[in-house]
Amino acid sequence: xxxxxxxxxxxxxxxxxxxxxxxxxxxxxxxxxxxxxxxxxxxxxxxxxxxxxxxxxxxxxxxxxxxxxxxxxxxxxxxxxxxxxxxxxxxxxxxxxxxxxxxxxxxxxxxxxxxxxxxxxxxxxxxxxxxxxxxxxxxxxxxxxxxxxxxxxxxxxxxxxxxxxxxxxxxxxxxxxxxxxxxxxxxxxxxxxxxxxxxxxxxxxxxxxxxxxxxxxxxxxxxxxxxxxxxxxxxxxxxxxxxxxxxxx
Amino acid sequence: xxxxxxxxxxxxxxxxxxxxxxxxxxxxxxxxxxxxxxxxxxxxxxxxxxxxxxxxxxxxxxxxxxxxxxxxxxxxxxxxxxxxxxxxxxxxxxxxxxxxxxxxxxxxxxxxxxxxxxxxxxxxxxxxxxxxxxxxxxxxxxxxxxxxxxxxxxxxxxxxxxxxxxxxxxxxxxxxxxxxxxxxxxxxxxxxxxxxxxxxxxxxxxxxxxxxxxxxxxxxxxxxxxxxxxxxxxxxxxxxxxxxxxxxxxxxxxxxxxxxxxxxxxxxxxxxxxxxxxxxxxxxxxxxxxxxxxxxxxxxxxxxxxxxxxxxxxxxxxxxxxxxxxxxxxx
Numbered sequence: 200x201x202x203x204x205x206x207x208x209x210x211x212x213x214x215x216x217x218x219x220x221x222x223x224x225x226x227x228x229x230x231x232x233x234x235x236x237x238x239x240x241x242x243x244x245x246x247x248x249x250x251x252x253x254x255x256x257x258x259x260x261x262x263x264x265x266x267x268x269x270x271x272x273x274x275x276x277x278x279x280x281x282x283x284x285x286x287x288x289x290x291x292x293x294x295x296x297x298x299x300x301x302x303x304x305x306x307x308x309x310x311x312x313x314x315x316x317x318x319x320x321x322x323x324x325x326x327x328x329x330x331x332x333x334x335x336x337x338x339x340x341x342x343x344x345x346x347x348x349x350x351x352x353x354x355x356x357x358x359x360x361x362x363x364x365x366x367x368x369x370x371x372x373x374x375x376x377x378x379x380x381x382x383x384x385x386x387x388x389x390x391x392x393x394x395x396x397x398x399x400x401x402x403x404x405x406x407x408x409x410x411x412x413x414x415x416x417x418x419x420x421x422x423x424x425x426x427x428x429x430x431x432x433x434x435x436x437x438x439x440x441x442x443x444x445x446x447x448x
Numbered sequence: 449x450x451x452x453x454x455x456x457x458x459x460x461x462x463x464x465x466x467x468x469x470x471x472x473x474x475x476x477x478x479x480x481x482x483x484x485x486x487x488x489x490x491x492x493x494x495x496x497x498x499x500x501x502x503x504x505x506x507x508x509x510x511x512x513x514x515x516x517x518x519x520x521x522x523x524x525x526x527x528x529x530x531x532x533x534x535x536x537x538x539x540x541x542x543x544x545x546x547x548x549x550x551x552x553x554x555x556x557x558x559x560x561x562x563x564x565x566x567x568x569x570x571x572x573x574x575x576x577x578x579x580x581x582x583x584x585x586x587x588x589x590x591x592x593x594x595x596x597x598x599x600x601x602x603x604x605x606x607x608x609x610x611x612x613x614x615x616x617x618x619x620x621x622x623x624x625x626x627x628x629x630x631x632x633x634x635x636x637x638x639x640x641x642x643x644x645x646x647x648x649x650x651x652x653x654x655x656x657x658x659x660x661x662x663x664x665x666x667x668x669x670x671x672x673x674x675x676x677x678x679x680x681x682x683x684x685x686x687x688x689x690x691x692x693x694x695x696x697x698x699x700x701x702x703x704x705x706x707x708x709x710x711x712x713x714x715x716x717x718x719x720x721x722x723x724x725x726x727x728x729x730x731x732x733x734x735x736x737x738x739x740x741x742x743x744x745x746x747x748x749x750x751x752x753x754x755x756x757x758x759x760x761x762x763x764x765x766x767x768x769x770x771x772x773x774x775x776x777x778x779x
Contacts (some may be wrong), residue, residue: 275680276678278677281676282676283676287666289673290673292666292670292770293692300509303678303679306683307677331659337769337770337771352676379557
């Protein structure tokens, strides 16, 4: 049986700049995979290729047996199955926290209103924001906004969750509450692909780490292996820099 | 109880009129007088059966006593004596009043048409403007170019020239007159239709510019997020981008409404008997241009101030934390 997510030989360039140069990896159900790499190495682009917010040049991506990259694929149906959490939260500014979570249920899945509200409240409860259900994004802290963003994605019952630097726009004291929610999610068996440089989270939650550099995955393996005995000198230097930053900051 | 609920509970029991300043009371009283009088006039002229009310076009106040009082004051002033200056001043005031009162019924009918032109045009232009602005911001190259060409052509040529082309050049009136019912009862006659079409075309171009900048104020990440939960591009625009941009557009939209109220006076040049047309007709028969156009300017001012007050109210009631509802204009 094939794996939940299979990414094969994905190539993407913007003009003459080759961002992804043959990326191949896979994920099983319940995996938490951390994607790291220097800035500009194509981490976000790879994430956006998986739910086709960005069109790739060549290669194939398969999710749960469905080829995402097939020419006639229904992109809206594919995106419904893939949750995405953004660096800058991207909450709908005119909707309350609850309405942010229920919009997709109401307008994409066409769930009746009462049922959508019930589901939305359950998701907010899960991320600890039931008290803030009727507040607008501008009234919430960054950490709270990001937790609403996670609840919004979870409400669609995704098979896979993509996190694009979910904590890098947050003040340091707000990072913890978001990581806690993500830890909890990983423990509940959600399949998560996370672009993040939070090494503490990687150690505690990740099943695998991928190092993307120069458009290819240069190293992969369980976090313990990468931290203790990286194959490449470059990986070791990069990881030690991240760990130092964390200790210092 | 959350903060938002607390604020709502605190705001609920107070009625809107508590806490009004004396100046606001005066404003509301003047507005009530102006609009109350207009509504009475329209009811009197169009709905009351013969024998009830003053009859169509007849002023509510008799003019003869005012004229008589003006003449007697004039006589007192001419006789000299200690009160001659005051009497002269009163005589002038009374004779101005004697001039204004008979003109008022015609002006009230003119105001009705001015309002019809403005409200119909701005409302009809709105959906066109939504399409134009969305095409400008999100459309493909061809659609974008078409919308741009339309907007620039309309905004770049005089409104009066546009009305003349429609009225005299294209002869739209011929076709409209052929539609059964036009010009009978409450269905306006052909010149008004042409004016509404002209103002709609014109206003759609201006409104689309206000909406375009409002669309661009919505952070693009939100549309990406909408796509990411499975909404189509159109769905994202409808449920996420447009509701926000409408709020951003309200100040510009108020501006457009205020302009259109005054620009609707250009309909006078294609024979629509709206407010300015009536004023001009009276002025050219009485030769009292200054008095007449001062009076009509006050009418426009009253309409414009009322409209901007209403729009400010709309802006406040539709505001959401983080979007719209600037306090800058609060008086």
